[in-house]
Amino acid sequence: MASRVNYLLLSTALLATFFSGTATRIVSISMPTVAQSLGTDLLGVSWALLSYQLANIGLSMIFGRISDLWGREKMFALGFLVFSVSSLLCGLSQTVLQLIWARVVQGVGAAMLQSSSRALAAESVPEDLAGRAQGYMTTAHHVGFVLGPSIGGFTIDYLSWRWSFFFLVPIGFCGMALAVANLKRRRTSSERRPVSIDYLGAVLLFAITTSLVVLLDRRAQQVIDPSMQIGLALLLFASLVGFLLHESRTKFPFVNLDLFKIRRFSMSVVSLLIVASCYTLTGFLMPFYLQDILGLSPTQIGILFMLPSILTVALAPISGYLADRLGPRLPASLGVGFMVLSLGAGVLLRPDSHWLLPALLIIAGAITNGIFNPANSTAMISMMPTEHRGFASSVNHVTFGLGNVLGVALGGLSMSLVFERYTSVATAAITTANPAAFVAALNTTFFVAAALSLAGLATSIIGGRRAEERRSTVRL
Numbered sequence: 349m350a351s352r353v354n355y356l357l358l359s360t361a362l363l364a365t366f367f368s369g370t371a372t373r374i375v376s377i378s379m380p381t382v383a384q385s386l387g388t389d390l391l392g393v394s395w396a397l398l399s400y401q402l403a404n405i406g407l408s409m410i411f412g413r414i415s416d417l418w419g420r421e422k423m424f425a426l427g428f429l430v431f432s433v434s435s436l437l438c439g440l441s442q443t444v445l446q447l448i449w450a451r452v453v454q455g456v457g458a459a460m461l462q463s464s465s466r467a468l469a470a471e472s473v474p475e476d477l478a479g480r481a482q483g484y485m486t487t488a489h490h491v492g493f494v495l496g497p498s499i500g501g502f503t504i505d506y507l508s509w510r511w512s513f514f515f516l517v518p519i520g521f522c523g524m525a526l527a528v529a530n531l532k533r534r535r536t537s538s539e540r541r542p543v544s545i546d547y548l549g550a551v552l553l554f555a556i557t558t559s560l561v562v563l564l565d566r567r568a569q570q571v572i573d574p575s576m577q578i579g580l581a582l583l584l585f586a587s588l589v590g591f592l593l594h595e596s597r598t599k600f601p602f603v604n605l606d607l608f609k610i611r612r613f614s615m616s617v618v619s620l621l622i623v624a625s626c627y628t629l630t631g632f633l634m635p636f637y638l639q640d641i642l643g644l645s646p647t648q649i650g651i652l653f654m655l656p657s658i659l660t661v662a663l664a665p666i667s668g669y670l671a672d673r674l675g676p677r678l679p680a681s682l683g684v685g686f687m688v689l690s691l692g693a694g695v696l697l698r699p700d701s702h703w704l705l706p707a708l709l710i711i712a713g714a715i716t717n718g719i720f721n722p723a724n725s726t727a728m729i730s731m732m733p734t735e736h737r738g739f740a741s742s743v744n745h746v747t748f749g750l751g752n753v754l755g756v757a758l759g760g761l762s763m764s765l766v767f768e769r770y771t772s773v774a775t776a777a778i779t780t781a782n783p784a785a786f787v788a789a790l791n792t793t794f795f796v797a798a799a800l801s802l803a804g805l806a807t808s809i810i811g812g813r814r815a816e817e818r819r820s821t822v823r824l
Contacts, residue, residue, distance in 0.1 A: 373496025403455025412463035412742025427460025432520030439513035478730035483668020622804030624751020656714035663718025683720025694794030
């Protein structure tokens with residue numbers, strides 16, 4: 349990269365996204381051991397996972413917007429500190445309740461980091477290198493994603509599950525030191541004018557995101573009763589209506605709704621939601637097909653599912669380069685095209701298919717992940733007014749998280765409906781003991797997802813058609 353690059357700021361942003369990718373996998377792999385050590389069950393561990401997710405997704409857009417108002421470097425340094433301290437508290441937890449509350453605080457720290465990491469990466473480079481910066485961010489996240497299970501497994505086998513959390517503490521403090529060093533270098537440029545915070549808008553936004561996650565998340569549905577789900581649905585509706593009315597009338601809105609009038613931004617959000625949902629749906633359903641229908645061993649399945657992260661690491665910088673040279677529309681649209689190909693292969697699956705067909709499905713999906721994400725992130729963040737990039741970065745993170753939750757929910761719903769119809773048994777439990785019915789449900793689910801991904805391809809193309817759409821479109 350050119351000398352115009354702020355390497356310290358870029359390194360800090362890369363460390364944060366590597367940190368988050370590693371932390372997610374380390375903690376996930378340690379949960380069974382944690383449950384046994386703390387004398388809890390699946391329900392307790394589910395709350396430890398869900399509490400982190402609710403705090404992370406629920407607060408990301410709030411912290412993203414606050415970082416725009418108060419300074420992203422300050423938010424970043426504080427995020428590293430909160431995550432480090434909370435990781436220490438997680439490792440010291442003696443009961444599952446202590447762990448749950450520590451995970452809430454850890455989710456707060458993660459929201460501070462992930463809400464603005466891509467915005468800081470965009471600020472660290474000139475506009476003509478924005479795509480490459482986003483490519484490196486995607487690569488860093490997936491390197492952490494690949495290394496996380498190995499690190500987690502090693503700490504559990506040779507130390508203790510507590511070291512899965514303790515391991516994160518020094519990395520977090522190192523990130524905080526880098527963020528503070530960069531803050532001192534950019535003190536003048538990072539200062540913000542005092543502003544009025546729309547606290548009601550922030551509370552309503554938190555209510556919207558958290559209630560939506562709980563309603564869609566499969567784990568949450570297992571731990572809350574139907575009456576509470578109805579109450580959450582009413583809360584979601586009331587919060588959404590109240591938020592839109594309040595933000596359109598208040599003098600100092602927490603979220604500038606005019607941002608969504610920028611077509612490249614709004615269409616990129618829709619594309620990301622669709623791609624994330626379809627990608628997660630594939631990862632959720634394919635292990636059942638590979639192991640229970642085709643009879644592949646867990647080791648073989650594990651090798652197949654290593655390919656997505658490896659391909660993403662390899663392709664993300666190329667996608668960023670293409671986004672800089674040709675604009676983000678072409679690589680983003682090409683990435684969605686591979687998703688259509690991947691899901692189309694899913695429609696062709698049979699109970700006796702050769703393993704190469706599902707391998708093609710997984711590889712095509714991995715190419716989507718590597719090509720689409722950097723280009724789409726460039727379209728969402730780098731094309732935004734500088735004073736709103738923290739919010740745009742947080743919308744990127746939240747949309748991806750919601751897509752992950754939505755993909756599992758849609759996959760489970762579609763499989764249930766088709767399986768019941770195929771077997772002619774009401775409320776039939778989905779089981780691979782009936783291979784023909786299971787694969788028929790799988791084919792239909794992938795067909796629906798393929799149609800959905802075609803809509804994502806359309807929004808990706810539409811969102812990049814007018815490259816001249818610029819920051820002047822936004823009423824500030």
